[in-house]
Amino acid sequence: MAREVAFSRNSLPWGRLVLASPFFLFIALFWATPLFNGVQLSLESDTIWGASHYVGFEHYEALLGDGRYWKAVSNTVTFTVTTVAISMGLALIAAHALNLCWSRIRGPLTFAFMVPGLCPPTALALLFLLVFHGKEGLLNQWVIEPLGFETINWLSDPDFILSAIVIQAVWRWTGFMTFFLLCALNARPRDLLDAAAIDGIAPWQRFTKITLPLIAPTLLFCLIYLIVDCFAQFAGSYVLFGGSGGSEDAGLLLVSYAYQKAFVGGGFGSGAAVSLSIVPWLAGMLLLLALSPRRFWKGAYS
């Protein structure tokens, strides 16, 4: 005992500090510093040549009255909510179905679903450009026309541009989410499930009362991951619309708007203001998760 106390007093704290320091040094250098600079930049005028001057919250005030900004906000929120809902719904179904599959083929199938997630977003967008391409694209020729609908010009019809980005994101992420959920499903204690089945509890009840609380932490992780990724979405729309918002700004997302302001419009200050204004929106989305009943997410530990 005495030995341990002496030990922890002399050498331990230093070892600990040395181990933790590179990580926090990098955070300070490559995250906190740019963040701080960004806040400063957003309070300065959009001067391209010469020295800029302090303008206070002018850029933020301008955003409040900027119709394009609100369009970008509503697009980003719609895109995020739809993508998360569709992709998590599909992933929950797919994970259960994979669990019921013939076990030899389960691994390869899961692997196959994850491959689209390995496709770089830029390549993916190029690919989807061809799938969605005007009237000749695959989607029109194989799905829309045979169903008797009029062909949709996916990338220039403002009503469909956002759906094109949603489909792309769903295709990309559903496999990974399925994989996470499948791991969580496999980690459920077998005896608990068997006991419930023997007691004659209906499958739907077993799902809501036993499975859902058990996989809740994984579900929460997936939701956070997807929401953050959707908010930071840039590559997909950048390739599809070359950094613009597509016709009538129907595909304008917040990160691409910040890019436009800074590099197309030449206003670094207002671009930084757009970037930073994403933080409260994202925090709001995540707060919605925090407001959901606490007991639900913690169910697994009780």
Add this chain to the structure above:
Amino acid sequence: MNRERRIRWLSTIGMSLAAVVFLYPLLWMVLGSFKANTEIFDTSRFWPSVWSGEYYSILTSGEYFSFWRSLANSTFIALAQAIGATAFASMAGYALGVYRFPGRGFLIFLGAATIFIPAQMIALPLFAWVNVLGLFDNPLGVALPGMVSGLGLLFFTRVFSQIPRELLEVGRMEGASEFRIFASVLPLLKPFLVAFGFAHFVLAWHAHIVPLLILHSDTARTLPLSLAALYGSSLNSPQAVLMAGSTLGMIPLIAVFAFAYPRLKTALQEFVAQ
């Protein structure tokens, strides 16, 4: 018994069909890399009329961009980020997972904050700052900032907090240094290290806005950037060249993934079960 078998067959067939739908666009891309422009949009034609590697040789000849150079840049950036992020996050995760000390909560909060304010959102000031550091147009300017991973910190803090204390006590009794104790438990955590390193590798490979701002010259660009530039600049180039580039660009990722997959699965199942 009969009902159970029926369910098994139904879900096997259903999921196999779904997998075909999921992979179809990719298969189409691979086949498209052999097709002329007129054939690509002809949906009645599944196989290319002539199998020729013409578009692959155009791609690698450097007529549009230096393919091998871009591939090397991507590989260097993604590997450096994966190794750096795994090393830093596991070291910090050890310190925060094993010990309780004042300020620990704040450090974990700081790590979580980098998840909620990702690099894409501070891309502009990050770009300006990288310029100040003299790393503009240098792959290091993308690789170094990418070594920060809040997700990694939270992941490894949890992993290390589950390590049996007796294991660490043994080293301590022998008077080993903190780093030695940390290094001695690493072999036990191999699946976790590989799983995280792989996930970070994929994210780094896919990053777009930060490399787009920092890397300007053809020789510094990553593969996704070069492909996007090729698409944007020359709409008249054969589409097959783009598809050939995307196909070749996916091979390293699929290879790494196939290697990491079993470990990824063990790590996640253990992590979730803890």
